[in-house]
Amino acid sequence: MSRFASTMPSTTTPQAPAQTAPRPTAAPSTASVPVMRWLPEFVVLAILWGASFLFMRLGASQFGPVPTAGLRVALAALFLLPVMLLRGEWPALRAHWRPVLFSGLINSAIPFALFSYAVVHMPTGMASVLNAAAPLFGALVAWLWLGDRITPLRAIGLLMGFAGVALLALHDRPASTGGGWAAYTAIGACLCASLSYGIAASFAKRYLVGVPPLATATGSMIGAALGLLLPTIALWPVQTPPLSSWLAVAALALLCTSIAYILYFRIIQTAGPSRAIAVTFLAPVSALLYGNWFLAEPITAWMVGCGAIIIGGTMLSTGLIGAKKA
Template sequence: MKQLSKIQTALMLAFLVTVWGINWPLTKAALAYSPPLLFAGIRTLIGGLLLLMVALPRFKKLRFKETWPIYLISAILNITLFYGLQTVGLNYLPAGLFSAIVFFQPVLMGVFSWLWLGESMYPLKIAGLILGFAGVAVISAAGFGGHISIAGILLALGSAVSWALGTVYVKRTGGRADSIWMVALQLLIGGVLLVSSGHFSESFSAIQWKAPFILSLLFISVFVIALGWLAFFTLVGSGEASKVASYTFLIPLISIVVSSIFLHEPLTVSLLAGLLLIVTSICFVNITPKKLKTPALAAEKKAVHLKKLLPRGKRKTVPLTKLKTSSADGQ
């Protein structure tokens, strides 16, 4: 996947954490007008249909016979299980505690990326991931009161695990499927599965098609679902999955700030403490030790040099893993 510039990465990250942060209070408000599974399915389907219109001109890149298992597995992990377990689980746990468990995802991402993507793991990154989760826990501490359900905790953990596994899966298979088709079909398949589940357990007649609901539905479908997931997987494909995931620690923070402004929920000292932990976490995760940075930089320079030596028509990207292997053999 094409590498993003630093400015493109920063803008896309800012957009992503902002719209996904706004999503939580908007969804909370919209659920007053609709059953949860049907709402999750409808917004996902709308987002998928919007991206389908963008993907259709790239029809030749679909290669559905070869890649359909990728789309299906991605849809089940990132959409059906992630949103399905989330919407059901919120009935069993306070929202603060549930969101804190769900945002254990970046920590899981760090571990899974190390195990299955070969991303580096070092003490500073481990400390950063733990600090980020601690920051989310501190911010969400106000919601820790009330009845604690084992079923709710398991559903929240399931939501976090499915999202982390889905992200790693997309990163591993990203070169085999077109990115826009990946997100579009993931949303369409996941949306159909969610609406089907809602059809058997909920009622379409319970949806109140009032202006606040319609506006929330449209905003979430366009910005949170269609553009949000496209931005997320573009970022994951362009850089280290664990580093991208570390920025999602900011989402609960933005959610609480927006809720305090529009839903008149109180701001607390724990918000500032959590903010400090999260910012420190992101800094730690995104600082690469010199001993890891130097070999990677040398391999990258070697790849560029070798590419220049080849005739124009035969230039291909030299995999860094091969360069590292050959360098090691020569030592």
């Protein structure tokens, strides 16, 4: 979307300024956006996405992984659609429906199903910690695809954050409820989901710049719901899950998906994809707390130390510290 207008032929007509190509090229200026313009939303998003692992566990243990993901995106779409229509953003979605719906597959349907599977076989805090690999994948994809520069400080921050994740994962091996291969498939599911997030962040920056965040969030939920519709029907549980599981999935859909995705796409537009996806460095901190409070998952001194490394890496990789004067 952002590059198409610039390829129009330039004939002898001097009236060619009618092209509106310069607008999308404002993307690189995200490096100079003041931190306080996106930091509050960044912190709220980390809190919401940390809670999503708890709600996924409560839902997937009764619904199953795929129906949990399918119900999550369907409810989110139903919540967001009337809000989007009232805000008058339907024309924006209609104009960009193809990339928006596709973004729902790689940014919601695939990772949601994979993480819903993973949290059934490992502690929720551990799944969120593995999700913190997403900024590393996101930075690499942005570098390969968008030509996004990785400065020395950002590289140190990314490596620092990933080192904190690796230290935590290696020290506290995933206690799989099934044992054996279930733990390794759960780890693989988390890493594949994180890679999908990394690809989706650059896809949004490449094709969805200028699309209002609410239209993007709504359309992506519709795309994800369509993609998961048949698998959800096929794998729907025979026995009706209890009310607590329905409430968990409802909270997952409304708080951790609908509201969270509006914030996420806003941060992508104001601060860039690499900073937006770095929220997954902070989400494990809140996820570990939720797991401890509600599921009795232990928090050790090692976890706290690794959490400090992860937060330091986040601050470096997003420019919270060490950034040059704008």
